[in-house]
Amino acid sequence: MEILDNFPLWAAFTAIIIAQAIKIPLAFFATKKLDFSLFTSTGGMPSSHSAAVTALSTAVAIEHGLDSSLFAVSAVLGIIVMFDATGVRRHAGYHATVLNQLVQDFNKLVEEIKTWPKKENEQKLKELLGHQPIEVFFGALLGIILALLLHAWFIG
Secondary structure, three states, rough: OHHHHHHHHHHHHHHHHHHHHHHHHHHHHHHHOOOOOHHHHOOOOOHHHHHHHHHHHHHHHHHHHOOOHHHHHHHHHHHHHHHHOHHHHHHHHHHHHHHHHOOOOOOOHHHHOOOOOOOOOEEEEOOOOOHHHHHHHHHHHHHHHHHHHHHHHHHH
């Protein structure tokens, strides 16, 4: 199969791009701030990871069937990715929040007692790493719908 004719690959990439693009207007409606950096950020609604792996699995199922080894591999990969997004990565984000608060409190203490200079180039840890289960659900739903629409449009 030529790379340009690889429907599962295009379905997954399209799902990532659309899910990332959707984050910008959703965040704007919630915060009234336009933040284009969300296009390349992790976390948020919807989960582009979930959209990608479900679009991939759906496209593989369309092309090779639900009983194929390729579908089994893509489905298991998808489950692992979505579990990781709601588990490990989400909790790493919680840890980053606590660590950022500790650094802020420490810097405040240092400033108050005026014994240590405040660092000029301190960096915050990224807190939005993982996803809430609802974000993974809607990412997965987006991936399935996109794969079906792309198949109907390009292949059908």
